[in-house]
Structures are given as structure tokens and as C-alpha cells.
Amino acid sequence: MAPVTNPRIVFKERPQEGLPIAGKHIVLDSSHTIDLENVPLNGGYLTKSLVLSPEPAMRERMRDPSITSYTTTYITGAPIVAFAVVVVVRSEKEEVKVGQYMYGQTPWEAYTVQPYIEGRVKFEPDQWAPGTFDMDSLVLQPVPDPKGAYPLSTYTNILGTPGMTAFVGMEGVLQGKKDETLFVSSGASGVGSLVIQLAKMKGMKVIASAGSDAKVKFMLSLGADNAFNYKKESYGEALKKYGPIHAFWDNVGAEALDAALEFCLPQARFAICGASGTDSIPYDDRYRLKNASQIQKKRLKIQGFVVPDYIPQFAAQFFQEVPALVAQGKLKSKENTVGEKWDDVPQSIADMLKSGHDIVGKPVVTVGSV
Ligand SMILES: NC(=O)c1ccc[n+]([C@@H]2O[C@H](COP(=O)([O-])OP(=O)(O)OC[C@H]3O[C@@H](n4cnc5c(N)ncnc54)[C@H](OP(=O)(O)O)[C@@H]3O)[C@@H](O)[C@H]2O)c1
Incomplete structure (x- = not known):
């Protein structure tokens, strides 16, 4: 199969103040291609992005690294790393199966060889203020519902x-x-x-x-x-x-x-x-x-x-209680699809960060299907 285009969302420039502007600070780069059958996996696996989740923490990650906060920052010129639901399309890792859905922090591009290292922050604790959390340490996890009982977008919201x-x-x-x-x-x-x-x-x-x-x-x-x-x-x-x-x-x-x-x-x-x-x-x-x-x-x-400080203490209880309550209709999760293609992604991030907008429910962009 011939290589296919591999669109990615790049953090091009830090907004000095105020909201990021789509096309200026966050841009779509469609210049890359990927050979899905032959790209070396080096013992890892290849994922396809399905649902992207624009989240407020992304603004914090766009700040200048000299400004103290609770997260590490984005690297200019590299793809945005943020929350998404993906599916595995090839794997050389025994415990990761083709067709498996995974979720977590991943570069926002159509296809990624995992684990993704290149555009992630190399975390040196002494270079960050005390208490800074290394967001890039949050790697992909299998979704906890392999049977697919919940819509994938739920994993960006109530189950994410x-x-x-x-x-x-x-x-x-x-x-x-x-x-x-x-x-x-x-x-x-x-x-x-x-x-x-x-x-x-x-x-x-x-x-x-x-x-x-x-x-x-x-x-x-x-x-x-x-x-x-x-x-x-x-x-x-x-x-x-x-x-x-x-x-x-x-x-x-x-x-x-x-x-x-x-x-x-x-x-x-x-x-x-x-x-x-x-x-x-x-x-x-x-x-x-x-x-x-x-x-x-x-x-x-x-x-x-x-x-993340509380995940070790509460993750098991969360997964025991919350999915069951969602299945029983006792907890509701509302997602709002604000885009369905890669071109929509930069604007979806800028819109999510605005106050008083009329997007009811968690904004998601569905960039792929299986
Ligand atoms: N502590 C943590 O670990 C952690 C983890 C995840 C999220 N959070 C925080 O939880 C909050 C909600 O996150 P989410 O992912 O659920 O967000 P979300 O669904 O994307 O909603 C964000 C909302 O913030 C509101 N907003 C934006 N600018 C505002 C402004 N200037 N004044 C007042 N409201 C404004 C907007 O709604 P309205 O203006 O209509 O209210 C917007 O819809 C955020 O503050 C986020 O940083 C914290």
C-alpha cells in the first residue's frame, strides 16, 4: 500500500497572552506521510487516532516554560500531546493487540508509532518548579471496556x-x-x-x-x-x-x-x-x-x-462504580462533536478555551473511524 497522509496538529508558537489563535499558535500540518504496512515499530505498536478531547489544561501547557504551574509545557514545533482515544492497527508488543482501543496522552496526529517519545518533554525534575507534574508520563492505557459497551467519546468525558x-x-x-x-x-x-x-x-x-x-x-x-x-x-x-x-x-x-x-x-x-x-x-x-x-x-x-495525585488511591473504586452507574443510566455523559476532520481541530481548541460559548457537553473531535 502506498504511504498515506499523516495530518498532525502542531504547536507552532506560544501565545504570549490571551487565547491561542487557530492557524497561528496551533496549526494543521498535512505535509507528512506514513507507510502503514512498513513503518518500523521497533517492538512497539501503531495507533490510529479516533476521538480527540480539547481540554482546558492545554492552555496551561502552552505557557512559557519560565512561568511556574502544575504541568510541563508544550514544545514548539512538535505535535500537540493531549488526550485522545485511539485504536491499535499494528503491533509488535505481545500485550497490545490489533483492534484494541486505548486512551490517554498521545500526539494529535492520524497515525503514531507508540510509545511516542520524540515530541515529549524530557522531564528533568530539577528544571521545573517543585510540584510540576510531568503530563507526558501519562502514556496510553487500554480502555477498560474491551466489549465496547460505551461510546468511545465517553472515554474523553465521564469515563476519562x-x-x-x-x-x-x-x-x-x-x-x-x-x-x-x-x-x-x-x-x-x-x-x-x-x-x-x-x-x-x-x-x-x-x-x-x-x-x-x-x-x-x-x-x-x-x-x-x-x-x-x-x-x-x-x-x-x-x-x-x-x-x-x-x-x-x-x-x-x-x-x-x-x-x-x-x-x-x-x-x-x-x-x-x-x-x-x-x-x-x-x-x-x-x-x-x-x-x-x-x-x-x-x-x-x-x-x-x-x-494524577489521587489516581493511585481512587482508580480502582472509580472503575468499579462509575461505568456501572453509566450503564444503569444513573450518571449521564454528554459529549458534543465540534468537528469531524483534522482541519477542525485547531479551531476546536481555541473555541473550547473561550468563556460563555454555547457548546453544551464535553467538546470532542472525531477524526477517525475503524
Ligand atoms: N485539577 C485537575 O486535575 C483537573 C483535571 C481536569 C480538568 N480540570 C479543570 O476542570 C475545569 C473543567 O474542565 P473540563 O475539561 O470539564 O472543561 P470543558 O468541558 O472543556 O469546559 C470548560 C468550560 O470552562 C468555562 N470557561 C472558559 N473560560 C471561562 C471564563 N473566562 N470564565 C468562566 N468560565 C469559563 C466554559 O464554560 P462556561 O463559561 O459556560 O461555564 C467552558 O465550557 C477546568 O477548570 C479545568 O482546568 C482540573
Whole structure:
């Protein structure tokens, strides 16, 4: 068979501030080809990309390496390495079979000889700030459902990183309790939508926010008791009306965090999962907290967390409980196909990072089929 085109998504240039621009910072490179039958595997295996998952952590990985954060950064000129579901098309590795679905961090290109090393960060811990997590150490794993009972896109959402994040955060960090009131910011995101559902299963009252009316409807359909559009009603107004809160799950930071500090009860617990409200904003322009003194006055317990830290402790419980609840229809996973070809991928990343967009459900790009 003649070589085929092997499109890839390249991290061309670091956005100095603000959002990345498709075609400038993230580009499609269609100049490569691959001979699928003869490319040397060197004892590894060849995968075909099927479903790509644009995720907020990608913005963090685009920052300048001199800026301290919790992840390693992307290498300019190399393919973007991020979460995807792939299928094995050839293998020289005994435990990896042709036709097997795998998921995890992988270069965003149509075909890849695995394990992929070339464009990954060579992690030297002393070159990074203490606590930096080597994202590239997260290699592909077989999907835990070889029979294919779940749609593959589910592995980018409830059965993938967002689902695991919500689960470990709820069990290991927030430890929600019956009859408590929880506020979830960005409640329509992949993570937030599962937090709402897990909190309801625990008997909590849930207040949730997002940036569009369609998302408000979605959050109510997941069981949120009160949901609001922060573009129409301020976080403060909404929490004054629906609060006070015992617990806060924060995906946004900025105004959401400030309002939670003001309208929480003494001894409230905060699980800080993300900061999408500030991720793409230059440092000097960021919102300044007005209510930070409440941390001491109300004796708050505030904990930031990163999901890989909790995987060893909670992975087994997650895989035992969550897929079964999805199969029984007790937990819902909503994915939104925002593109179906490689040309769509750079824009899908830029769109995912914008606030208040109307993509309801976890954005995915389906670039391949079996
Ligand atoms: N700690 C961890 O280990 C970990 C792991 C995975 C994800 N996360 C975090 O969890 C959060 C959700 O992730 P996901 O993968 O579920 O995301 P997602 O489904 O892609 O949704 C991200 C949402 O963030 C919101 N957003 C973007 N810019 C915003 C802004 N300026 N102000 C307010 N909201 C804004 C948007 O919705 P609306 O504006 O409509 O709300 C967007 O839909 C993110 O903060 C992410 O960084 C953390």
C-alpha cells in the first residue's frame, strides 16, 4: 500500500497572552506521510487516532516554560500531546493487540508509532518548579471496556479525565455530605456536569453556574437545584439568593471564587479544581479577590488538587462504580462533536478555551473511524 497522509496538529508558537489563535499558535500540518504496512515499530505498536478531547489544561501547557504551574509545557514545533482515544492497527508488543482501543496522552496526529517519545518533554525534575507534574508520563492505557459497551467519546468525558477528576475531587477532597449546599462553577463542563450528579447522589443541594442559557437548562436536567447564567446574573447576586453554601467546587476562580468566599458558611470547604476564568488572561489584568480575608474569619478549608495525585488511591473504586452507574443510566455523559476532520481541530481548541460559548457537553473531535 502506498504511504498515506499523516495530518498532525502542531504547536507552532506560544501565545504570549490571551487565547491561542487557530492557524497561528496551533496549526494543521498535512505535509507528512506514513507507510502503514512498513513503518518500523521497533517492538512497539501503531495507533490510529479516533476521538480527540480539547481540554482546558492545554492552555496551561502552552505557557512559557519560565512561568511556574502544575504541568510541563508544550514544545514548539512538535505535535500537540493531549488526550485522545485511539485504536491499535499494528503491533509488535505481545500485550497490545490489533483492534484494541486505548486512551490517554498521545500526539494529535492520524497515525503514531507508540510509545511516542520524540515530541515529549524530557522531564528533568530539577528544571521545573517543585510540584510540576510531568503530563507526558501519562502514556496510553487500554480502555477498560474491551466489549465496547460505551461510546468511545465517553472515554474523553465521564469515563476519562473529567470523570476521574470529579470522582477523586468529590471523594478525596470535598467529601460532600447529605443536606449540605454545594456551589459548582462551570457546572456544564465535563467535570462540573459529573460533580452535579455525584453531589445529588450524596443528597446535597446543588447550585451551578455556566455561561449560557442552554447550559443552565442542561445543568437543571442533571439535577441541579438552582442554576444560573453568570453572563446575565452575577455570581454574588445568585449566591445571595440561593446560598449560603457549605461547600464550593471551583472550576473558574476570579468572581466565582470571590462570591463563594462572601456567601459561604463558617468552616466551609473549597475544592479548587481549575481556574478557567483566568487561564487565558494576562497576569496583570486578572481579577483581584476582594473577600480573601474571609478565609481566616470563616476558618475555611481550601484545597487545590491535581487529578494524577489521587489516581493511585481512587482508580480502582472509580472503575468499579462509575461505568456501572453509566450503564444503569444513573450518571449521564454528554459529549458534543465540534468537528469531524483534522482541519477542525485547531479551531476546536481555541473555541473550547473561550468563556460563555454555547457548546453544551464535553467538546470532542472525531477524526477517525475503524
Ligand atoms: N485539577 C485537575 O486535575 C483537573 C483535571 C481536569 C480538568 N480540570 C479543570 O476542570 C475545569 C473543567 O474542565 P473540563 O475539561 O470539564 O472543561 P470543558 O468541558 O472543556 O469546559 C470548560 C468550560 O470552562 C468555562 N470557561 C472558559 N473560560 C471561562 C471564563 N473566562 N470564565 C468562566 N468560565 C469559563 C466554559 O464554560 P462556561 O463559561 O459556560 O461555564 C467552558 O465550557 C477546568 O477548570 C479545568 O482546568 C482540573
